[in-house]
Amino acid sequence: MNDQSNTPEDRSTRLKGMGCSRKRVEDVRFTQGKGNYVDDIRMDGMLFGDFVRSPYAHARVVSIDSAAAMKVPGVLAVITAKELEPLGLHWMPTLAGDKQMVLADGKVLFQGQEVAFVVATDRYAASDGVAAVEVEYDELPVVVDPFKALEPDAPVLREDLAGQTTGAHGPRRHHNHIFTWEVGDKEATEAVLAGADVVAEEMVYYHRTHPSPLETCGCVASMDKVNGKLTVWGTFQAPHAVRTVASLISGIAEHNIRIISPDIGGGFGNKVGVYPGYICAIVASIVTGKPVKWVESRMDNLMATAFARDYWMKGRIAATKAGKITGLWCHTTADHGGFDACADPSKFPAGFMNICTGSYDIPVAYLAVDGVYTNKAPGGVAYRCSFRVTEAAYFIERMIEVLAIRLGMDAAELRRINFIRKDQFPYQSALGWEYDSGDYHTAWDKALKAVGYDALRAEQAQRLADFKAGKTRRLIGIGLAHFTEIVGAGPVKNCDILGLGMFDSCEIRIHPTGSAIARLGTISQGQGHATTFAQIIASEIGIPADDITLEEGDTDTAPYGLGTYGSRSTPVAGAATAMAARKIRAKAQMIAAYLLEVHDDDVEFDVDRFAVKGAPERFKTMKEIAFAAYNQAIPGLEPGLEAVSYYDPPNMTYPFGAYICVMEIDVDTGEHEIRMFYALDDCGTRINPMIIEGQVHGGATEGYAIAMGQEIAYDEMGNHKTATLMDFFIPTSWETPHYTTDHTVTPSPHHPIGAKGVGESPNVGSVPAFSNAVHDAFRPFGLVHSHMPHDHWRVWKIARDLGLHG
Amino acid sequence: MSKMHITLTVNGTAVEGLAEPRTLLIHFLRETLRITGPHIGCETSHCGACTIDMNGKSVKSCTVFVGQAQGAEITTVEGLVNADGSLGVIQENFREHHGLQCGFCTPGMITRAHRFLQENPAPTEAEVRFGMAGNLCRCTGYQNIVKAILASAAQLNAAKEAAE
Incomplete structure (x- = not known):
């Protein structure tokens, strides 16, 4: 047993712990089609539910006649708000402190809104039933523009709020106004703006888009009337919170509800919210006594489940003539659609939009956000983003470029002279955050050198000269972005969702033979938790990662946690994992000392064992220690070897990165070609480089889609114009660029293993890099700003409007 | 009906x-x-x-x-698994090159790759990207999927040569 021939390095390699590109354990089942997603679940007698949806964006529901539908073979029930009302379930609370109709209660507020729920023996019969339900509507005036929604005579959308001059986040000043959220020093900022050498001003719109995971949302609800237990399998990014919310709104005791998130086919924020489909499936199961499945179609998903962004950000940035930024002002109009169903920590109605000072040392700043109701779908979720960080990063990275134009400066240099310096961390931002760590100059210089920035600028200048000389019709744009994220929500003292503190958890049990199982309060949606969290444990307690099973998503077995979104799994649950492992290691040390007959302090941890200090040949492996924990009566110690940790982080983590995009643009067609995309990420300690790289590729591709074509668009009547994948742009392998990844490592000082989280960085950082590249190409011709998405048509229009088509 | x-x-x-x-x-x-x-x-x-x-x-x-x-x-x-239950060449390469994350597109992606490599046994990277463009992935950005398919092509061709 005493394998002294192995060097510590050999033993460490065998563990497959932190820092190695361990292959994913999930892939063996996924690559052969043996995943278990919600739609794969089938139960005896299972029924299928589907929605009648509103064809109108704003209308009164005059009547709903389900008689014909009930005659359709296979249809068993048609549920409307009238049936839900006695249960108090015709409306439900949103995560943002508002309430939302489960089924249309007298009126509809957006096209695609859920009006009735048809329950049938299979999906085809349910669809027939949906077609047979007759609904009479009385159309109302529609408002899709958030600025028009705030005009005095705008149509009243939320009649249920009549007379309520105070909402969940303070005063409401208009019938379509939801909240005003203010941060920073308005007076001081405006004084700086008034006296500044230079003030650049711009309206930056981050358009409405959608997370659109490849698997849509769905669930199977099963009420067991014999034992009174409700089980719901669903696409839930936060299963424990769903259980608590389900208990609070249904009145079913929490111990009688079991929520299970099986394999999830991508989430990206879309699966954080609670949707009418879940409630209706649960009610249908209670009514029929049978399991009921609801799985939305792609069109349902794009029309009705949570959208993202839709922020109109008006900015003013002040600087000295030399380019030192002296102040930042921002007013945002946030279009929330018919209900405020944003998924943000309760005290942050505009999420972490106040990270909008970005990577820069800005002495004074002010931010105000006004939330507005319109006749669009509700949502405003964080699409691969920590609560509006994407909007904030896009805003500041566009404002920097606009300022560079005003100053006539190189945008890379402007960033460099304004970065927060390494010696300023921990850094207190003007809008209230304490940045834990960073080294922006090092990352920036590394990035510029890696892409050959000066040579690129020279090539770009030559191309411009050639263009002007009529030798080419293609321009080069160099898109720069340096982003700072704020992830890992969060300290319970200021972050909660519906009153639930945003800690997270891990429970580890070591089996007698030295293998282990760990359970977490999070849930993977493709991030590879079963692979990476086992690596943390392997490094912390010296059990091979391959000997550790990892489970998440079952509220009956996993410890309580707030789930996976906002890049919080590694910063919060990853920390809990390390802390639980350290509790086990502490007990293992006592067991080892007992077995080696020395004092606790005389043994030390060595990769996969405890050895006597100064006598490394005397040791007990973790395997031996585990067995001893179960078969030896050790004085003063309980048998067994397990631990649980609930981790409340002292601060958020602040990953950052430098992204550079080189793009060629055809002036006559508006088409683009991404010649290079370089992504440098600093996510602190790196657990699995292969998975980090994969996250960057995927997030940057989402960013590419958003910047270059993806949008949720409505016409003036509130008709949804992008409800299929024909119209809603998701890049294929053909147009997706090639990515070069790089990194620096600045560990988080407060995280047990120094990790910061990375999943969302590439979406946050890539959108401004792509967008800035488009703008940069046209900068010599006077373009200051143009709204995304930069699809071929819009880019062609930029060229036309600048008179470049001759 | x-x-x-x-x-x-x-x-x-x-x-x-x-x-x-x-x-x-x-x-x-x-x-x-x-x-x-x-x-x-x-x-x-x-x-x-x-x-x-x-x-x-x-x-x-x-x-x-x-x-x-x-x-x-x-x-x-x-x-597409081998007769002994182990992963087939393309499946194994998707695992090896991290060509999947949530796994939802993976069955369709691998099944398409299986046919594509019979249509074009020695593709260039551009041909892989074009030939696979009917399959969307939201997680990976395709880079590692392309890598996995190119690696599969090389292995399948080497195996074929060895057999001949």
Whole structure:
């Protein structure tokens, strides 16, 4: 047993712990089609539910006649708000402190809104039933523009709020106004703006888009009337919170509800919210006594489940003539659609939009956000983003470029002279955050050198000269972005969702033979938790990662946690994992000392064992220690070897990165070609480089889609114009660029293993890099700003409007 | 609605079942035959999660009526494992090169790659990207999928050469 021939390095390699590109354990089942997603679940007698949806964006529901539908073979029930009302379930609370109709209660507020729920023996019969339900509507005036929604005579959308001059986040000043959220020093900022050498001003719109995971949302609800237990399998990014919310709104005791998130086919924020489909499936199961499945179609998903962004950000940035930024002002109009169903920590109605000072040392700043109701779908979720960080990063990275134009400066240099310096961390931002760590100059210089920035600028200048000389019709744009994220929500003292503190958890049990199982309060949606969290444990307690099973998503077995979104799994649950492992290691040390007959302090941890200090040949492996924990009566110690940790982080983590995009643009067609995309990420300690790289590729591709074509668009009547994948742009392998990844490592000082989280960085950082590249190409011709998405048509229009088509 | 008697060969096994003529092949595979590898991502032929191999061609099974598949030879991702139950070459390379994350597109992606590499056994990277463009992935940005397919091509060709 005493394998002294192995060097510590050999033993460490065998563990497959932190820092190695361990292959994913999930892939063996996924690559052969043996995943278990919600739609794969089938139960005896299972029924299928589907929605009648509103064809109108704003209308009164005059009547709903389900008689014909009930005659359709296979249809068993048609549920409307009238049936839900006695249960108090015709409306439900949103995560943002508002309430939302489960089924249309007298009126509809957006096209695609859920009006009735048809329950049938299979999906085809349910669809027939949906077609047979007759609904009479009385159309109302529609408002899709958030600025028009705030005009005095705008149509009243939320009649249920009549007379309520105070909402969940303070005063409401208009019938379509939801909240005003203010941060920073308005007076001081405006004084700086008034006296500044230079003030650049711009309206930056981050358009409405959608997370659109490849698997849509769905669930199977099963009420067991014999034992009174409700089980719901669903696409839930936060299963424990769903259980608590389900208990609070249904009145079913929490111990009688079991929520299970099986394999999830991508989430990206879309699966954080609670949707009418879940409630209706649960009610249908209670009514029929049978399991009921609801799985939305792609069109349902794009029309009705949570959208993202839709922020109109008006900015003013002040600087000295030399380019030192002296102040930042921002007013945002946030279009929330018919209900405020944003998924943000309760005290942050505009999420972490106040990270909008970005990577820069800005002495004074002010931010105000006004939330507005319109006749669009509700949502405003964080699409691969920590609560509006994407909007904030896009805003500041566009404002920097606009300022560079005003100053006539190189945008890379402007960033460099304004970065927060390494010696300023921990850094207190003007809008209230304490940045834990960073080294922006090092990352920036590394990035510029890696892409050959000066040579690129020279090539770009030559191309411009050639263009002007009529030798080419293609321009080069160099898109720069340096982003700072704020992830890992969060300290319970200021972050909660519906009153639930945003800690997270891990429970580890070591089996007698030295293998282990760990359970977490999070849930993977493709991030590879079963692979990476086992690596943390392997490094912390010296059990091979391959000997550790990892489970998440079952509220009956996993410890309580707030789930996976906002890049919080590694910063919060990853920390809990390390802390639980350290509790086990502490007990293992006592067991080892007992077995080696020395004092606790005389043994030390060595990769996969405890050895006597100064006598490394005397040791007990973790395997031996585990067995001893179960078969030896050790004085003063309980048998067994397990631990649980609930981790409340002292601060958020602040990953950052430098992204550079080189793009060629055809002036006559508006088409683009991404010649290079370089992504440098600093996510602190790196657990699995292969998975980090994969996250960057995927997030940057989402960013590419958003910047270059993806949008949720409505016409003036509130008709949804992008409800299929024909119209809603998701890049294929053909147009997706090639990515070069790089990194620096600045560990988080407060995280047990120094990790910061990375999943969302590439979406946050890539959108401004792509967008800035488009703008940069046209900068010599006077373009200051143009709204995304930069699809071929819009880019062609930029060229036309600048008179470049001759 | 009266039902049709459907007979198919799926992954080398003769199977049969009853289905309404309007039933989509993907629903017949998933719900009647319980072959749940192929997934449903859009029901409009855009995403390719439901891709299967039917009579030697890649087919999006969400836009085929089951009656159109009468008597067909079908291969799904489940049929691409080796006889001993180990992962097939393409499956193994997707794992090796991190060509998947959430796994939802993976069955369709691998089944398409299986057919693509028979159509073009020695593709360039650009040909892989073009040949795989009917299958959407939201997680990986395709870079590692392309890598996995190119690695598979090399291995399959080396194996073929060795056999000859």
